[in-house]
Amino acid sequence: MSPSAPLAIYLHIPFCAHRCAYCDFNTYAGQEAFIPAYVNALRDEILYLGQAAARLSDDQTIGTLFFGGGTPSLLSPPQLASVMEALRSAFSLAPHLEVTLEVNPGTVSLEYLQRTRALGVNRLSYGVQSARPRELRLLERSHTFFDVIQAVKWARQAGFDNLNLDLIYGLPEQTLADWQISLQCALDLRPEHLSLYALTLEHGTPFGHWAARGLLPLPDPDLAADMYEWAGEYLAANGYLQYEISNWAKADPWMCRHNLQYWRALPYLGLGAGAHGYAHGVRYSNVLRIETYIERLTSLPAGHTPYPFPLTPAVVNHHRQSLQDDMSEFMLNGLRLTREGVAPETFRARFGRDLRDIFGREIEELTRLGLLEWAEIQTSEVLRLTARGRLLGNQVFLRFV
Numbered sequence: 542m543s544p545s546a547p548l549a550i551y552l553h554i555p556f557c558a559h560r561c562a563y564c565d566f567n568t569y570a571g572q573e574a575f576i577p578a579y580v581n582a583l584r585d586e587i588l589y590l591g592q593a594a595a596r597l598s599d600d601q602t603i604g605t606l607f608f609g610g611g612t613p614s615l616l617s618p619p620q621l622a623s624v625m626e627a628l629r630s631a632f633s634l635a636p637h638l639e640v641t642l643e644v645n646p647g648t649v650s651l652e653y654l655q656r657t658r659a660l661g662v663n664r665l666s667y668g669v670q671s672a673r674p675r676e677l678r679l680l681e682r683s684h685t686f687f688d689v690i691q692a693v694k695w696a697r698q699a700g701f702d703n704l705n706l707d708l709i710y711g712l713p714e715q716t717l718a719d720w721q722i723s724l725q726c727a728l729d730l731r732p733e734h735l736s737l738y739a740l741t742l743e744h745g746t747p748f749g750h751w752a753a754r755g756l757l758p759l760p761d762p763d764l765a766a767d768m769y770e771w772a773g774e775y776l777a778a779n780g781y782l783q784y785e786i787s788n789w790a791k792a793d794p795w796m797c798r799h800n801l802q803y804w805r806a807l808p809y810l811g812l813g814a815g816a817h818g819y820a821h822g823v824r825y826s827n828v829l830r831i832e833t834y835i836e837r838l839t840s841l842p843a844g845h846t847p848y849p850f851p852l853t854p855a856v857v858n859h860h861r862q863s864l865q866d867d868m869s870e871f872m873l874n875g876l877r878l879t880r881e882g883v884a885p886e887t888f889r890a891r892f893g894r895d896l897r898d899i900f901g902r903e904i905e906e907l908t909r910l911g912l913l914e915w916a917e918i919q920t921s922e923v924l925r926l927t928a929r930g931r932l933l934g935n936q937v938f939l940r941f942v
């Protein structure tokens with residue numbers, strides 16, 4: 542079943558000046574020479590999808606755009622302008638479009654931010670990660686916290702009133718006091734939004750190898766849980782609303798609408814190398830390598846029969862979701878939303894089934910364990926994670942797979 546809601550578009554920019562030791566995103570260092578050809582291929586993919594969408598009878602208005610990476614701020618303003626121009630010509634964009642650009646502090650100037658703001662970007666997400674020099678060096682980030690302060694000041698001068706800062710906790714040798722200092726420094730910058738992530742050790746990254754060989758002195762899981770709990774209390778005391786396991790906003794209008802689309806299991810298109818999408822009941826992923834992506838989009842054979850929406854020549858995997866897949870993903874994503882959770886009413890409207898008939902046993906078991914609870918929000922009943930459930934989210938989600 543494919544719900545009718547405005548679409549979200551994610552655009553992946555897989556270039557970084559340097560590959561950080563903990564990162565497992567689809568991104569490449571030293572490939573900047575491909576950026577112009579990549580931008581052209583991205584435009585081709587946008588136009589291809591726009592034409593396919595136009596052949597459908599239902600409304601395909603776009604509600605949010607998200608430039609993620611990699612380092613999207615490596616695109617010059619003219620390159621961003623050319624992507625925005627393709628999007629405007631291929632799709633109908635909603636009047637209150639949210640446009641997010643992920644930015645590495647230290648790679649932007651006041652002039653760059655002014656030009657991106659003029660192009661319609663209205664939300665910035667800064668990869669801050671830490672305010673502690675030792676931790677930034679360990680993560681192999683090229684910026685300092687001074688760069689962050691400067692970049693935030695310039696963002697405000699350029700007219701941005703929707704700013705997210707990303708931070709990571711649970712770092713090697715990080716103490717609770719280190720984490721408290723980083724979070725306090727971030728709060729001093731008065732961001733509208735904060736995303737706090739626990740360090741995850743990904744297989745195949747240098748951090749993953751070092752940890753496997755016992756070379757990374759990681760904090761124990763109890764200390765990482767203390768960091769998370771302290772952050773939740775400190776942010777609540779400072780007026781931030783937690784609305785997702787790892788996300789806080791000053792108030793509802795500053796929640797990330799693009800990410801809410803994922804957590805509400807609503808359709809989105811993923812464009813660019815390695816991007817994923819889900820629309821019209823089809824889940825798909827694009828080819829990972831930059832050169833192959835460019836080649837696939839720029840050398841279409843003559844007389845090529847267009848793929849049905851949402852597929853393009855860049856897609857390497859796709860499958861039609863079963864009703865069971867959709868219902869499971871609705872639970873996995875929706876339970877991440879710590880305030881709104883999952884409403885039986887929405888479940889019924891979406892799937893025509895009763896939530897308790899489908900997942901009654903799992904819900905009963907997880908509420909008995911104190912990981913899920915029933916709550917009332919504006920007279921509606923919702924199922925959501927308890928405070929303990931937020932710490933053990935993965936164990937809860939697994940029960941719905």
Ligand code: SF4
Pocket residue numbers: 556557559560561564565566568610611612645668
């Ligand atoms: S800047 Fe971000 S995307 Fe790029 S390598 Fe570092 S962590 Fe990964």
